[in-house]
Amino acid sequence: MNNEIAVRFDGITKAFGSKVVANKDVTFDIYKGEILSLLGENGSGKTTLMNMLAGIYYPDKGKIFINGEEAVITSPHDAFRYKIGMIHQHFKLVDVFSAAQNIVLGIKDEKYNIKKASARIGEIAKKYGFIIDPNKKIHEMSVSEKQTVEIIKVLYRGADILVLDEPTAVLTPQEIEKLFVILRNMRRDGKTIIIITHKLNEVMEISDRVAILRKGEYVGTVETSRTSEKALTEMMVGQKIELNIDRSEPKNSEDRLIIKNITYKNREGVLVLDDVSFTARSGEILGVAGISGSGQKELLETIAGLIKPDGGDIIFHNPKKDKPVTLFHKTLKQVKELAVKGCFHYPDGSPVNLSGISDKQIKRLIDEEKIIFNEDEIMDLRNKTPLQIRELGVRLSFVPEDRLGMGLVGNMDIVDNMMLRSYRKGNPIFVDRKKPSDLADKIISELQVVTPSSHTPIRRLSGGNVQKVLVGREISYAPKVLMAAYPVRGLDINSSYAIYNLLTKQKENGAAVIFVGEDLDVLLSLCDRIIVISGGQITGVLDGRTANKEEVGLLMTKHSKEVETND
Template structure:
């Protein structure tokens, strides 16, 4: 390439304890290009970029900006070299307006909100952002918040923009909008680095792709020469088959009948509004929607963890008992009926697992009460732990390692493995592959398919629409606590689901 180098990394290494996050990474970014940094979770993409943006400091290696060796000790240093990063989790003050957030932390003489507004307006017009600058952050949708973050970085004069998984929270339509803006910035001569693990997006937006595997740079390719298959092979270091085994449901039996389910949160907002649907044994029901649209409340209501209104009804139809009304039952009773919920929250540990406990102790979270006596019986949990470690290939020094020490993907295998081990009649999983590498994700998908084959009613809340379309028999789309449509997983298209995700929006629930 003839263009000038904007940023160059040479031999960057970063370790956390004995974990090597980045090893001897070289990377080049040219002016006016979009570079994708592709890699599985845990391959060191974010760590690498955090070093460029001043969050971490490398153990060794050099960073060059415009050909000059620089030392970046803090995000402020990074900005002085015109580097800005948009993090996956936004760093905004909720009660401030967009403009206030944009100028926050800049110390340059007088604070003149009029002048600031003018400058911000120029930026928005230049790149075609569509945003109300006087809106407060807490009133904004996720995509608006992201826009504020991007403007914030541009306002500080960044020429190198780093976006960490920018599309994870966007609908397909919003993603397209973002990509258009990124293309405009590229034309303007800015360098853009996108961290991602979504292959089709890499192919769509970037000029070049750098692939990281286990903290090392395993190669950079021109996007036009790459295919999904070739990129996957580079990411994984081996040829793999990525197939989800979707068989037709055999004799689906009605298991859950949800009627008029309404949940009002403590602050008076409606989390679920008159939701009605059925779930069948032997089928995977997918739930699509932007996160925070009531998916969590829906699953929690079924598990007995939410207070629902009087009109709500959730009927569970087991084979061996008469129909059971779940509303009003305690979580423990519902669980005993064979309804399992495995919710993987954003921090992965918040619910379902106890970080400081070891794998064995986490295995018995649900079962420790069984058996008489005051003392714990760790024999069965231990064998279950060993079994899960073996069958799901959990990487851990031993079954007695605190789960906090495990990497994200392994934490999840432990969680999902435990939930599935109880052989539930209704298995609800939310974001079970959040943060998992491709191989483990497919292990989990196939585990779910297996549960379905065994006759369980599987309810799957997912983020990745492509996966929903591949895995689920039916897909229910939610928006703002309402169901906006149910489509057939075998015939639905991404666009169709994307439209349903944003249908009839007055104001999106901005809580993530």
């Protein structure tokens, strides 16, 4: 590393609309031949700043200097002229083209010659240690291979300054190690590398210096060797925070949800869930680890009744033995049906027979808690719709991955979003907004949701607040099973830990929590048990207290052919 400046941001400001200021007067330097981590929470303006370097956005104010000269970058094409290449978080590749075809796509100044290009790709790969087959089609590739294509694409164009936007988010620990080796090789070759990330351990491992943004403003740059994760967090968040997950020992744990041999083929006929079996127990958090897209989404949606499995059983075990029935989760009709089957006894132990008793009297018996279950309820939820599951009295809550596309409605306000689960109750024709409104107020105050009011459209809230609303609604029904898919994706550190604490509290309240996560460190410190899913199969069940990252990482790629070809 030398002290020659490769990129200088000078007073960069960029606003979206009149209220959202993504970058405000950002000024700092990036040296030639260094790996610089751009650290900041979601929404702190990291990606926007780099997009201005890559010509996707144009700054409202301020100047960018490249190698000491003022640069005007109005398009990605301009960026390449300045030898800047960006690898975006969402890959921009043509699926049906081969790696080589994608790499040469859009290059104007050389003739289309795939053989020559392949040879040059081979040279680049050898120089930096990539493993790539130039003739392989993109749709046949794993995420890590696609990323390799993206990186080679910018190197092929002669980029000296590389920007990588959250490159490790989609990789396994082993793949991350390989990527880091390559990045170090590139640094040795004199390339300037900027990594956008919010994972502190990776920042510490790979970068020479760390530049920190907070709420669009530049906080400072520190040398990695002279700082610590804790100090970085404080710079990033702007205050001292405790990042501890208080993992309590599971109490009175019993089998709650038993998944047996679930198999599911999607519309394209691909086997997404392959003979999946596991048990979720009450009072514990069961983590689901895996590369994203390994079947986690389908697994949860199958349990929630959103997709029908092709085979297997979903057994819900409701601990009702010796507990009185309530009208909160059973209708009068259901109680009568169960009574006919002989499911109840009176407090004195005699069997309940409701024939010939009026509805009013039955209701009174229920209110007085005189009708008591003989046994635990065991129900098969397979092939039940979400509504049927709810009508069965199964308190199953689900925080889906797609918050605004499934869990909530972005254009509706918080009150109407509260209503999603409860609107059927009460008056048969008109909706009752009173109770949802109370619930909204309660969630806003208890979970400290930052919102102008409970009548603000939910899409205007920040990611963390949206998630608090969703999780708040789902836990307000005192769930017996709580499923959460990537509940902290896109959330800042404070909100993330707030969510972890909420999940832990549900576990302590006796819920069986199923947590699908991507950050292995979090999975290992939050979960009591971890199942690892790879290619739709469960490849391992581990104890969250004793498992280590490498172990989980290996299981995440077991059975997965794509990664084997990489070795």
